[in-house]
Amino acid sequence: MLPDEELKRLRWRAHHRGTREADMLIGGFFDAHNASWSTDERALFSALLEEQDVDIMAWAIGTAEAPQRFAGPMIDALKLLDYIRSAR
Template identity: 70%
Template sequence: MDVSAATNPKRMRRLSSVVLRSYMAAMHQDAELKRLRWRAHHRGTYEADLLVGGFFDAHHPSWGSSERASFAEMLEEQDVDILAWASGTAEAPERYQGPMLDALRKLDYITKAP
């Protein structure tokens, strides 16, 4: 007889342990990256979460301290402004002009929502 995980406490603990380990492995160990990732993925609108969070996920591995600082500064801006800069409907302030904004405008990092 097959017993499901929901009715088998040992199996449930084993599954919970596997899920927790995979979740912890996916988390960044760097506190600054954890903070940036959280802020990038929790913007306030679904569209901004996809855009800013997707951008972070695609590009953060190549960032040094100056790019992290620039991204953190950009996160202080309003979602509507960031979306407008990315789509090209508004010009970004001079302080954001450069490779990061160019990469943001490509929009090649946005994946289909789960």
């Protein structure tokens, strides 16, 4: 798959999770970080998208620990929650 097509697919999957909360969290994370990702990090994010939204959200807010295969810089960045836009 070409990089542009892959990014479009990942963006769509990140923003269409099924709940508004998950769309904001996962889609916002994608928007904030995808430009700096390596090929391996894109693959890791793609694998993350296969997980249940409730699990991803629990890892982000710290109510559950992420599986070892996801532990590292991506989950650390996900936990910051500084990428979520909120109305002020």
